[in-house]
Amino acid sequence: MTISCPPDANLADLDALSALPRDDAGPVFRAPWEAQAFAMALELHRRGVFSWPEWAATLAAEIAQARSTGEADDGSRYYERWLAALETLVARKQVVGTADLSRRVDEWDVAARATPHGRPVVLPRR
């Protein structure tokens, strides 16, 4: 016995539906940075920089914190939390410090501003 309901009957359940974003086969990453952040966490784990339970706990904490500040997430902001967890964990593991990271962000920002549209952004050699 398989359960199959006419979809229309359930569309009436507006409360349930409006709160639950649905997708069929949307892209798994919405921007390249999401994919890069995802891959960096997997690779750092594979190299033993952190254990998977450590990763999951850090990510869960970022998600919980974002929620506690009232930021609702329909799933589209997941990789923002993923990236925040990554930054937190590499700092805690003393792999990349917060100050180094924000300095490098500024350097990339300067480089991106100086790059004509359509050209790859590169950091000047130091």
Next chain:
Amino acid sequence: MSEHTHPHPHDHDGDHDNAHDRPLSGPALRVKALESLLAEKGLIDPKTLDEIVDTYEHRVGPRNGARIVARAWTDPAYRQRLLANATEAIAEFGFIEPHAEDMVAVENTPQVRNLVVCSLCSCYPWPVLGLPPAWFKSDAYRARAVIDPRGVLKAFGQDVPEDIEVRVWDSTAEMRYMVVPERPAGTEGWSEERLAAIVTRDSMVGVGTVAVATGGGA
């Protein structure tokens, strides 16, 4: 302490971190910065990152899980191995690369429906299902799947009668779940490949069932 030595030529309204203000968006800049620092320390190789992304975007997906389900449907001995020790049974498919956690397969029956969630952090069985859909990562799903699984199933078009038990499986960093949905009637004698083609991602997360397309078929 970061040094803000560069001018903000397009600054207006004091909106320093406004995404419109930077050629690259905030997260994109932070990812580039982190990636370049980690690469300098020899902790990541950009080429490896590209391979990981390619794997998860194109080569891993719910098709892996669908093949596992189809085999469980056609091979009773495999089904038993899968339900007893999913990590090992999945490893029998040599091409499925395990991740850090153990897998558990839970089976839908006429009396039991299973629903998978990760209420804490949206852990997902990537090796068999690919990357999670947006709704799996949403606050709404993570919170409601635990407290109101029948309501969630209803939102997915599944009106589960009261006399059917709904079990919710909350994933952790060490343990992830996949659902073995019920094999639909009308698929007797189908090959493993043909069965795999009708197994959906939603059915393996537990928010859907597998149906045979009406009007199609033999």
